[in-house]
Amino acid sequence: MTDPLAALDAGLEVADVDLTTADAERVRERLDRGHGAPWVLRRCVLDELDLSGVDLTGATLDRVRAADVRLRGAVLDGVRVDGGSLAGADLLDADLTDAAFTGVDLSRARLVGAHLTDTAFRDCRMVGADxxxxxxxxxxxxxxxxxxxxxxxxxxxxxxxxxxxxDLSDADLSGADLRDVVLTDSKLRGTDLRHARLTGADLRGADLGEITPETPAVLRGAIVSAEQAADVCRALGLQVVSR
Known part of the structure; x- marks a missing residue:
């Protein structure tokens, strides 16, 4: 069995190593120390490790499994995460500037206070993320x-x-500033939009889900299609006819 700490000492490219058996503080120290170039971790396991404050600037995480990992205040500037899982990860106040996540499971991840300047999430599962x-x-x-x-x-x-x-189905967007937002091929089914500001928001490319008599007030100021407007009218009990 590969010694996880020895694998980190051997070089900056580490593959197929389970780091959960190692002392979290020692793992963090070695990751911070590095080898003079960004880390490349492939198919490694970091589940539940406390790596708060670790500096992984420019690192590549390829199909890494890090469920419930603690990365509070971590520096992940420019990191590339491809596949794998960060489900339940604690990223409170982490620096994710210029980071790119592609096909990553970030369900239940906590991103409150994270620095998200030019951060990209593409084709990621972010169900229940905060x-x-x-x-x-x-x-x-x-x-x-x-x-x-x-x-x-x-x-x-x-x-x-x-x-x-x-897909923003059943998401909580209450009080959000959504002015001038444009949604294309997106879902707002069951989304909580109470007190959200929607002036100029283009919802013509959105699935609005069930239309109720409360919908007009919630969507006040938004741009909708003729078909969506007809659905709203029907929800209000109005008869829609074409000339």
Missing amino acids: LSGLRDLAVTFTVDGCSLALARLADAHLRGWRLDRV
Whole structure:
């Protein structure tokens, strides 16, 4: 069996090593020390390790499994994460500037206070992720092709965003600033939009789910298609006819 600490000492490219059996502090020390170049970790296991504050600037994490890993305040600037799992990861106040996540399971991940400048999430599973309270003007991350069902985005500042193939079903967007947002091939089924600001939001490419008599007030100021408007009218008991 490979000694996980010895594998980290041997070089910057580490593959197929289970690091969960090693002392978390020693793992963190070795990752911080590095080898003069960014780490490349392939198919390694980091489940439940406390790596708070670790510096993984520029690292590549290829199909790494790190469920419930603790990365509070970690520096992940420019990191590339391809596949694998960070489900339940604690990324509170982590620096994810210029990081790119592709096909990663981030379900239940906690990203409150994380630095998300030019961060990209593509085709990721982010069910139940906590991104609430995002107000920083430097929050410019993208979430193309991601599932954010049941995610928490209450009071988030998302003005002017472009959301492509994003599932926000049953997500909490209450109080969010969604002015001028454009949704393409996205879902808002059961999404909590109470007190959200939607002036200029283009929802023509969104699945709005069930239309109720409360929908017009919730969507006040948004741009909808003629078909969506007809659904709203029917929900209000109005008869829609074509001339």
